[in-house]
Amino acid sequence: MVVGLNRLSRSASLKRLSLSLLNISLPCNQSYICVLHYNSFIKILISVVERLCLELSESLESKITKLVIKQALEDWLSLNPSDVVIVGAGPSGLTAAKYIAEKGLKVVVFDRRLSFGGGIGGGSMLFHKLVIEEEAQDILRDFDIRYSKGEDTLYVVDAAEFMAKLAAGAIEAGAKILLGITVDDVIYRENPLRITGVAIQWSAVIMSQLHVDPLLISSKAVVDATGHDAEILSIVSRKIPEFNLIVSGEKSVFVELSEKEVVQRTGRVVPGLYVTGMAVAQPYNLPRMGPIFGGMLLSGRKVAEAIIEDIAFSEKAATVAKENGNKSDPAKQNLNITLEVL
Ligand code: 48H
Numbered sequence: 001m002v003v004g005l006n007r008l009s010r011s012a013s014l015k016r017l018s019l020s021l022l023n024i025s026l027p028c029n030q031s032y033i034c035v036l037h038y039n040s041f042i043k044i045l046i047s048v049v050e051r052l053c054l055e056l057s058e059s060l061e062s063k064i065t066k067l068v069i070k071q072a073l074e075d076w077l078s079l080n081p082s083d084v085v086i087v088g089a090g091p092s093g094l095t096a097a098k099y100i101a102e103k104g105l106k107v108v109v110f111d112r113r114l115s116f117g118g119g120i121g122g123g124s125m126l127f128h129k130l131v132i133e134e135e136a137q138d139i140l141r142d143f144d145i146r147y148s149k150g151e152d153t154l155y156v157v158d159a160a161e162f163m164a165k166l167a168a169g170a171i172e173a174g175a176k177i178l179l180g181i182t183v184d185d186v187i188y189r190e191n192p193l194r195i196t197g198v199a200i201q202w203s204a205v206i207m208s209q210l211h212v213d214p215l216l217i218s219s220k221a222v223v224d225a226t227g228h229d230a231e232i233l234s235i236v237s238r239k240i241p242e243f244n245l246i247v248s249g250e251k252s253v254f255v256e257l258s259e260k261e262v263v264q265r266t267g268r269v270v271p272g273l274y275v276t277g278m279a280v281a282q283p284y285n286l287p288r289m290g291p292i293f294g295g296m297l298l299s300g301r302k303v304a305e306a307i308i309e310d311i312a313f314s315e316k317a318a319t320v321a322k323e324n325g326n327k328s329d330p331a332k333q334n335l336n337i338t339l340e341v342l
Contacts, residue, residue, distance in 0.1 A: 079108045079176055081218035084111070084307055086175075086225050087232050087263050090118020091293055093225030094275025095139060095300025096307075097175035103308050107175040108217070112182040112203045117163030118227055119278075120145040124291035126161040133259065136294035139301060140235045143169040154292075162293075182206050186236055186273070187216055192244055195222050196270030198232075211264045219315070221307045223274045225300070230282035233275060250281035250288050258289035266299040267306045276303035 084100050089111035101107045106265045115121070123129060132140060134153035145165045147155040171177060184206065186198035205212045223282035224232035230247060237245040262280045269275050269283060276299045281288060289295060 021235065043206060075176060079217065081197070081220075082106045082108045083219060083311060084108075084221045084223065085183075085217055085219040086228060087198065088118060088225035088277070089113075089116035089167065089177055089179070090225060090227055091120055091162075091166060091296040092279075092300040092303070093223065094177075095143075095148040095297050096169045096276055096304045097170035097177070097222055098166075098173040098223065099301055099304035100307055101170065101173035101175040104174075105308070105311065107169065107170075108219075109175055109177045110181040110183055110198075110200060111177070111179050112206075114179050114203075116167040116177055116179065117159075120159050120163040120166075120293070123159040129156050130159055130162060130285065131155070131292045131294075132157055132297070133292065133294035133295070136297040139297040157293075172295070180204065180274060183232060184214060184235075185239070186222060186232060188236075188240055188272075190242075192271065193240075195236065195270065198222055215243075220311055221272060221274055223276055223277045223307070224269075225276050225302055225303075227278045228281075228288075230275065230279035232273065233269060233283055236270065236273060245270055245283065247282045248285045250278075251285060252287055253290055254287035255289045255292060258287040259292060260297040261286045262289070262295045263298045263302055266302045268310065273305060274303050276300050 017093035027059055067161060084107045086097050086100075086109040087095075089109050092325065093109055093111075094116065097107050097109050100341065109116075111118075119325065120130065124131075131150065132147060132155045137147070137155065140147050140155070140157065143165045145157055147157045150156045151231040167177060180203050181200050182203045183198045184201050185195035186195050187199065188194065189196050197216060199216050201214040222232065224230055226232060227252065233245060233247050236243055237247045258281070261284070262278070265280050265284045266276050267274060275283065277296050278288070280286065280299060
C-alpha cells in the first residue's frame with residue numbers, strides 16, 4: 001500500500017488536497033488490487049485538482065492584459081493635465097516636443113495616425129530624400145540625424161532616419177507620443193478668453209462614425225502642428241468667433257518666401273493656442289514650399305521657445321502674485337492681467 005501510493009504520488013500536498021476536497025478517507029485495505037484502484041482514482045483526482053488550480057491561478061493571458069491596461073492608465077492619468085499638448089507628430093510637432101520636454105515640462109503629442117513623422121514618410125514624391133537648409137543644421141545635430149552635403153547651403157536627409165530620430169529625440173527628452181488619437185475639439189474659457197486644452201477621440205471611433213463622446217485633456221498650451229489643414233485653428237475659428245481668428249488658407253509654392261515667413265509667423269495665435277509648421281501658412285495666407293524641411297524644424301524650435309518663455313513667465317507671475325497677495329496694487333493687478341492673458 002505504502003509503495004503503491006508513493007509511486008503515484010506526484011505531490012503529497014496535491015494528493016492531500018484531492019482527498020480532503022472530496023472528503024475521502026483511505027480504507028485500510030492491504031490488497032494489491034486496492035492499490036491499483038487507488039492508483040488510477042488518485043491520478044484522476046490529481047489531474048482534476050491540477051486543472052482547478054490552473055484555472056484559479058492567473059493565466060499568462062490575463063497577466064498581459066492587466067499589465068497593458070495598468071501601465072496605459074498610469075500614463076493617461078499622469079498626462080492629464082499636461083503642460084503642453086501638441087497636435088500632430090510631424091516634423092514641426094516632434095521638434096517642438098523635444099525642446100519643450102527637455103526643459104522639464106510635461107508634453108504629450110497626439111497623432112491621429114498609427115505612425116509618427118507626418119509628411120516625412122512620403123519623402124519627395126515618394127523619393128526617400130528630403131532637403132534641409134543650412135540654418136537648420138544645428139537642429140539635425142541635436143537629434144543626431146545624419147545628412148549629406150547637397151548644393152550650396154542645402155543638405156539632404158534620408159526620410160526614414162529623419163522621422164525615426166525626430167521621434168526618438170522627442171521621446172528621449174521625455175515627451176509622450178500617443179498614436180491613433182484625433183484631437184477633434186478644444187476646451188476654452190472666457191474672461192479672459194483662452195484655450196485651455198483639447199477634446200480627444202480614438203481615430204478608430206471617428207472612422208467608424210460611431211457617436212461616442214470624447215475625453216478632455218487640460219493643458220497650459222495647445223500647439224497646432226497638424227500640417228496643411230491647420231485643423232485646430234480651423235476649429236477655433238469656426239466654433240469660437242470671439243477670438244476673431246481668420247483662417248484664410250495657404251498659397252501656391254514659393255519656396256524662399258514660405259521657408260522664411262513660416263518661421264517668422266510661428267508662435268502664439270490666441271491665448272493658450274500656438275501654431276507651428278505647415279499650419280502656420282493657413283492663418284497668414286503664406287505660400288507652401290515643397291519638399292524642403294528646414295522651415296519645419298526651425299518653426300518647431302521657435303514655437304517651443306515661445307511656449308517655454310510664456311509658461312515660465314506666467315509661473316513667475318503667479319508666484320509673485322501669491323507672495324504679495326495684494327490685488328489693490330495697480331502694478332500687481334497688471335501682472336495678474338498679463339498672467340491671465342498668456
Ligand atoms: C491628431 C492630427 C490631426 C488631428 C492632423 O503634415 P505634417 O507633417 O505637419 P508639419 O507641419 O510638421 O510638416 C509639414 C510637412 O510634412 C509638409 O507637409 C510640407 C513641408 N509640405 C510642403 C508642401 O508644399 O507640401 O504632420 C501633421 C500630423 C500628421 O501626422 C497628421 O496625422 C496629424 O498631424 N494630424 N493628429 N488630431 N486633428 N490633424
